[in-house]
Amino acid sequence: MLFSSITFLYRFLPAVLLLYAVMPRRGKNAVLLAASLIFYFWGEPKYTILLLISSLSDYLHGLYIESHRGQPSAKIALVSSVVINLLMLGVFKYLDFFISTANTLLGTTIPQPGLKLPIGISFFTFQTMSYSIDVYRGDAKAEKNLLSFATYVCLFPQLVAGPIVRYTDVSAELSGRKLTLDRFALGARRFAVGLGKKVLIANLLGELCAVYAGAEDKTVLFAWLNALAWMLQVYYDFSGYSDMAIGLGHMLGFTFPENFNYPFCSRTITEFWRRWHMTLSGWFRDYVYIPLGGSRVSTAKWVRNVMTVWLLTGLWHGAAWNFVAWGVLYGLLLILEKKLLAPYLEKLGPLSHVYLLAVSLVLFTVFGDNSLTNLAVMFGGGALWDGNTLYYLRSYLAVLLVSILGATPLIRAAARRVEHTPAGTILEPLATAGLLLLSTAYLVDGSFNPFLYFRF
Secondary structure, rough: OOOHHHHHHHHHHHHHHHHHHHHOHHHHHHHHHHHHHHHHHOOOOOOHHHHHHHHHHHHHHHHHHHHOOOOHHHHHHHHHHHHHHHHHHHHHHHHHHHHHHHHHHHHOOOOOOOOOOOOOHHHHHHHHHHHHHHHHHHHOOOOHHHHHHHHHHOHHHHHHHOOOOOOHHHHHHHHOOOOOHHHHHHHHHHHHHHHHHHHHHHHHHOOOOOHHHOOOOOHHHHHHHHHHHHHHHHHHHHHHHHHOOOOOOOOEEEEOOOOOOHHOOOHHHHHHHHHOOOOHHHHHHHHHHHOOOOOOOOOHHHHHHHHHHHHHHHHHHOOOOHHHHHHHHHHHHHHHHHHHHHHHHHHHHHHHHHHHHHHHHHHHHHHHHOOOOOHHOOOOOOOOOHHHHHHHHHHHHHHHHHHHHHOOOOOHHHHHHHHHHHHHHHHHHHHHHHHHHHHHHHOOOOOOOOHHHHOO
8 A cells, every 4th residue: 555545545544543542551552564565465465474574583581681691692682683674675675686697697497486575574574673783782771562563664654665663762652642723734745755855856857757768769769868857756656755754753742753854955975874774774784784893994994894884885775786786876975075076076165066057867767767778868879869858858747847856955945934934834734735626626537736736
């Protein structure tokens, strides 16, 4: 079940919110757990048991680690927890990739199991691993209540697409949280913004990318237009889902961490990754990079640490060589910035934004193109442009301009100026309702999108 679906918006969510509101405090976690399991079962009936096994495994591991803290057996339990999580992730997400690679390199014919990837497995395995590690380090107390812990692992707002919520982020709210009308309204506004990002912008940008993919004659201009649309689509998909998750969290009394902070306003790749998918970057920093020694090691070991993190980051995003290449290239660029490019980028001033955007366009093309043929077209692999290219540029120019503007803080700053004014008290609920209605209209009729009425 997707957040951006009629079933979720007008059946599942209202029923859950109504039942949650009338349920006494002690029963709210039970409602959330039942709703979350139904939500997951809707899309993954076979693998719901996997989610429950993951919850039970790390719940028991956490209790054992805490009761044996300081003893060798606690470390054994930690290793057991991490291995179980990595095995689940490895078997379902990477086994086919590793077998295919081995067959190619060794000339073998090992059959691939072709297992379907469980929805959200990259998120919930990382969350449960961080829990066991935090309990072992003493950064978190083991959760004694299985219902509360299972609610944390299965919580439907962030289960499928993040952000990665650590147990320490919500441990207090699992046992006691306050839901006010103001906070619910804040969550509803945030959810509507995320829904609009996903449905009205990301989906339409995806349509442009699909047009490019199906074009017989791909021009250089169309390839760069596709690269821009794809990069922005990824951003609005990810950040839209994060906004919806954070909004749903507020509506249920939880505070989830922010995941994006206008990354395309960065001046360097280093800054970009402090603003993009922040919960993932923070996870790798705290559980991989720093344990390896971070930057307080020799240069050779630091390079090893950075490249390890970025190889894993690439693989986390997908089991294919373009994701590996994407991660390795980002790692190399971060090393170059740190050791060589930093003073030159500083001298560039605002022009360093151009560097960031150019690099991002190229690397996001690598991210989305397993064959890398789009890169060849971008750098002179066809005619410069044609009538078809200009037609689609005019048709999608409005959504491209809006998506570029929306990737900056300008719209948010304007909204904040009127937020606490008399006009704001009227405009905010109207804007929320308008986004919901426009998004609904698109979901009902995919041919409807307000941006397509503005053709240049």
